[in-house]
Amino acid sequence: MIIVGIDIAKNKHDVIIIDSNGNTLTKSFRISNSHCVLGNISTTKSRPLI
Structure with a gap:
């Protein structure tokens, strides 16, 4: 499982993607x-990460 954490703010959002084992x-x-x-996050981050 892939988990996307998003810290939401008024003008910007901080994002991190981890797996179900907690690996970044x-x-x-x-x-x-x-x-x-x-709308473009999924296409931007769908290629292999790291």
């Missing part, structure tokens, strides 16, 4: 608060 699959990254960016 990406470094944390920041995204802006827009529908365009949020």
Whole structure:
């Protein structure tokens, strides 16, 4: 299982992706608060991580 943690804020969101064993699959990254960016997370991060 893949888990996406998102820390939501007014202007930006911090994101990290981990597996069910707690292994970090990406470094944390920041995204802006827009529908365009949020809609592209799955396509941006669907390729192999790390």
